[in-house]
Amino acid sequence: MEKKKILEIKNYTKVYGEGKKAADNVSLIVESGDIYGFIGHNGAGKSTTIRAVVGVLDFTEGEILIDGHSVKTDAMECKKITAYIPDNPDLYENLTGIQYLNFIADVFKIGASEREASIKKYADLFEITDALGDLISSYSHGMKQKLAIISALIHNPKLMVMDEPFVGLDPKAAFTLKQIMHDMCANGTAIFFSTHVLDVAEKLCNKVAIIKNGKIIDTGTMEELTGKKSLEEVFLEVQDEQK
Amino acid sequence: MNKNSIVLLRTLLKSTSQWNIYKYCKDKKKKGRIIGNFIGYSILYLCLIAYCIGTAIGYGKMELTEIMPANCAITVSILAFIFTLFKTNGYLFNFKEYDMLMSLPFSPGTVAGCKFMYMYVKSLPWTLSISLAMLVGYAIYAAPAIWVYPVWLILTMFLPVIPMLLASFIGFLIAKVSAGLKKKNIIQTILTFLFVLAIFALRFAIEAFARDDEKLNDALLSVSDTIKNIENIYFPAKWFDEAVVQFSVSDILLLVGVSILLFAIIFIPVGRSYRSINSKLKSHAASRKYKMTPQKSRSIENSIAFKEFKRMTGSPTYMINGGLGEIFTILIGLAALIFDIDSLIAKVLHDAPVTKEMLYPAIPLIIYFLIGMVATTAITPSLEGKNYWIVQSLPISKKQLYHGKMLFNMYLTVPFAVFGTLCLCVSAKVPILTALLEIILMLALCAFSTAWGCVCGIKHMRLDWENEIEVIKQSSAVAIYMFPNMFATMALVVLVVILGMYMNLNLIIIILTLIVSLLAWLSYKKVLRLTM
Numbered sequence: 001m002e003k004k005k006i007l008e009i010k011n012y013t014k015v016y017g018e019g020k021k022a023a024d025n026v027s028l029i030v031e032s033g034d035i036y037g038f039i040g041h042n043g044a045g046k047s048t049t050i051r052a053v054v055g056v057l058d059f060t061e062g063e064i065l066i067d068g069h070s071v072k073t074d075a076m077e078c079k080k081i082t083a084y085i086p087d088n089p090d091l092y093e094n095l096t097g098i099q100y101l102n103f104i105a106d107v108f109k110i111g112a113s114e115r116e117a118s119i120k121k122y123a124d125l126f127e128i129t130d131a132l133g134d135l136i137s138s139y140s141h142g143m144k145q146k147l148a149i150i151s152a153l154i155h156n157p158k159l160m161v162m163d164e165p166f167v168g169l170d171p172k173a174a175f176t177l178k179q180i181m182h183d184m185c186a187n188g189t190a191i192f193f194s195t196h197v198l199d200v201a202e203k204l205c206n207k208v209a210i211i212k213n214g215k216i217i218d219t220g221t222m223e224e225l226t227g228k229k230s231l232e233e234v235f236l237e238v239q240d241e242q243k
Numbered sequence: 244m245n246k247n248s249i250v251l252l253r254t255l256l257k258s259t260s261q262w263n264i265y266k267y268c269k270d271k272k273k274k275g276r277i278i279g280n281f282i283g284y285s286i287l288y289l290c291l292i293a294y295c296i297g298t299a300i301g302y303g304k305m306e307l308t309e310i311m312p313a314n315c316a317i318t319v320s321i322l323a324f325i326f327t328l329f330k331t332n333g334y335l336f337n338f339k340e341y342d343m344l345m346s347l348p349f350s351p352g353t354v355a356g357c358k359f360m361y362m363y364v365k366s367l368p369w370t371l372s373i374s375l376a377m378l379v380g381y382a383i384y385a386a387p388a389i390w391v392y393p394v395w396l397i398l399t400m401f402l403p404v405i406p407m408l409l410a411s412f413i414g415f416l417i418a419k420v421s422a423g424l425k426k427k428n429i430i431q432t433i434l435t436f437l438f439v440l441a442i443f444a445l446r447f448a449i450e451a452f453a454r455d456d457e458k459l460n461d462a463l464l465s466v467s468d469t470i471k472n473i474e475n476i477y478f479p480a481k482w483f484d485e486a487v488v489q490f491s492v493s494d495i496l497l498l499v500g501v502s503i504l505l506f507a508i509i510f511i512p513v514g515r516s517y518r519s520i521n522s523k524l525k526s527h528a529a530s531r532k533y534k535m536t537p538q539k540s541r542s543i544e545n546s547i548a549f550k551e552f553k554r555m556t557g558s559p560t561y562m563i564n565g566g567l568g569e570i571f572t573i574l575i576g577l578a579a580l581i582f583d584i585d586s587l588i589a590k591v592l593h594d595a596p597v598t599k600e601m602l603y604p605a606i607p608l609i610i611y612f613l614i615g616m617v618a619t620t621a622i623t624p625s626l627e628g629k630n631y632w633i634v635q636s637l638p639i640s641k642k643q644l645y646h647g648k649m650l651f652n653m654y655l656t657v658p659f660a661v662f663g664t665l666c667l668c669v670s671a672k673v674p675i676l677t678a679l680l681e682i683i684l685m686l687a688l689c690a691f692s693t694a695w696g697c698v699c700g701i702k703h704m705r706l707d708w709e710n711e712i713e714v715i716k717q718s719s720a721v722a723i724y725m726f727p728n729m730f731a732t733m734a735l736v737v738l739v740v741i742l743g744m745y746m747n748l749n750l751i752i753i754i755l756t757l758i759v760s761l762l763a764w765l766s767y768k769k770v771l772r773l774t775m
Contacts, residue, residue: 054346055345055346055518056345056346056522057518075350076348079346079348082346084346086342090339090342092257092340092709094257094707094709095254095257095258096263099254099257103250106247107250107347107348108348133267135264135268137707138269
């Protein structure tokens with residue numbers, strides 16, 4: 001399958017009002033079929049970058065393109081083909097799970113039969129079908145995370161952006177999500193996600209970028225980056241080198 | 244509005260709908276609370292309707308029927324403007340599901356527009372209650388043609404739009420100015436305060452301008468002239484009046500057209516800056532410059548009170564709603580010291596035959612009317628929201644927790660209340676003993692407000708809110724605390740002024756202090772029972 005640039009971040013810089021650079025000249029490319037891991041310590045700039053990619057956060061300099069569309073000037077086109085799962089999803093607590101999924105399906109204009117099949121498929125996979133009629137406020141953190149994942153999957157995005165997607169998931173749900181990620185990549189979807197779990201990143205990703213203090217300090221395919229070492233060793237080495 | 248806007252608006256309404264919670268909730272206690280809230284709000288609306296019908300009948304009896312439509316338009320517009328100004332920050336900006344909504348294919352203008360429409364729909368029960376009641380009064384005395392009823396009702400739906408849009412736009416400008424600054428919360432709060440004060444000043448200025456001095460002796464004519472002159476300044480009130488009274492099609496079209504046009508125009512600049520403002524408001528860079536310094540220890544209660552203080556200063560919405568009374572108290576206290584109190588009384592009471600001596604026993608109640616209408620204790624239990632686990636998991640008893648919350652309300656209210664009472668007493672030359680008794684009464688009122696607020700806050704605690712505005716402005720706890728308090732205070736002011744003509748003033752204040760202290764003590768006991 002021919003690789004296509006789905007996400008292109010060019011010299012992205014985010015400066016906060018106080019003058020601090022949360023992201024400094026970040027550049028990377030995620031192609032169709034990639035599972036791209038974005039790793040770094042707490043406060044390194046992962047979430048800031050991710051929020052800018054999905055059009056939530058304004059940025060100071062640079063360009064972010066999704067499937068050739070600029071996030072700055074053509075945000076709507078970008079959002080139509082992107083799905084975002086935040087690290088701590090703020091869902092509408094007083095809707096039921098199914099009401100929330102229908103809201104997302106309505107927004108993406110997914111037909112009745114298509115949404116029904118999609119919701120059933122993923123809700124069964126994540127074992128929350130029984131709970132879909134309950135208010136989201138009664139869900140555990142993990143169940144909310146599963147619902148957010150299902151809502152991201154029902155419109156078959158070209159780009160899937162996830163911020164710490166495995167936090168709060170039980171082992172079976174984490175395994176299911178990994179399977180889904182592999183299946184999506186096989187179908188040409190690009191996945192860009194942040195994680196602290198280096199073992200997961202090492203097993204799952206074909207490309208990785210390491211960010212520290214807002215700057216990309218290393219990037220490439222997993223083989224290029226790690227060679228014969230583990231990702232954990234590489235991560236700790238480059239972190240120390242930058243001190 | 245496109246299809247996606249309707250989907251979003253419908254979802255926003257559903258996500259805060261008590262009916263939706265009732266329908267799908269399994270918790271019987273929660274369902275009971277929802278029914279209780281519904282009954283409470285129904286009673287509140289009925290009281291409001293009864294009050295408005297009473298006012299309209301009063302106008303009718305005074306042969307002022309012709310000013311009823313304009314009066315309705317002005318009342319609805321003022322309320323819509325003020326309430327929106329207080330809510331804009333929490334609804335249009337800084338809402339918690341911002342990330343989720345902005346990552347979906349909605350344009351920023353759509354999100355902002357839907358948030359506005361949500362505010363509008365939520366305000367409709369109030370608007371309709373006032374307008375319908377006034378229509379009833381108007382129908383009784385004017386016996387209008389049949390077409391007046393649908394025209395009145397339809398145009399009522401448009402009446403709040405223009406003032407709400409103006410208030411939203413001011414809120415947008417305040418957010419835009421403060422977003423780029425370091426102390427954005429404080430600056431946003433100060434700017435909103437300034438706007439509110441400016442509006443109140445403007446209200447007096449318009450009234451002064453609108454009143455005809457030659458006719459001041461005739462109070463009824465003065466009211467009529469004031470309303471008519473305000474109409475000449477605020478055109479939508481005139482359009483409504485002419486549309487209803489004369490079935491003027493051009494005025495109907497003007498009110499509807501300008502409302503729609505303004506909605507379309509205002510959300511163009513709001514949409515353009517929306518992401519940038521929210522990005523700035525929601526992002527805080529960590530400076531990482533902290534150096535370990537000697538730390539202070541506090542008692543548990545003081546520590547909780549300090550937490551409450553930081554919670555308040557962290558939210559412009561909370562600060563504006565919780566601190567407005569205190570600011571007004573300072574201003575009124577200073578105004579009383581600077582200006583002649585007799586002329587101030589004449590100005591506020593429209594030259595009614597009331598002397599400062601007559602108001603002596605009412606001074607603490609007047610200050611309480613400013614300070615006591617919002618008690619942080621009615622708000623903070625629910626405001627814990629998702630963070631409730633923090634205090635629940637700490638080794639502190641509920642009693643200590645609520646003592647801390649009550650302590651904060653006392654810290655917040657007592658200094659301002661005492662300052663305001665002292666200023667008015669000094670300015671009105673209240674005898675020393677009476678002034679001392681009034682300060683004691685003021686302290687009792689603060690204690691009552693704190694404890695009664697806490698009872699309402701605990702009894703009607705709601706942690707599953709979507710937006711803090713729901714807790715700060717629209718919760719049952721706040722409504723149950725505020726409305727009886729407000730009406731009782733207003734009635735008490737009148738009562739003590741009348742009693743003061745026949746009884747010893749000090750005796751009145753002592754009796755009132757004893758009653759308020761008893762109520763405060765009973766409320767405090769109730770808090771203790773609720774926190775066992």
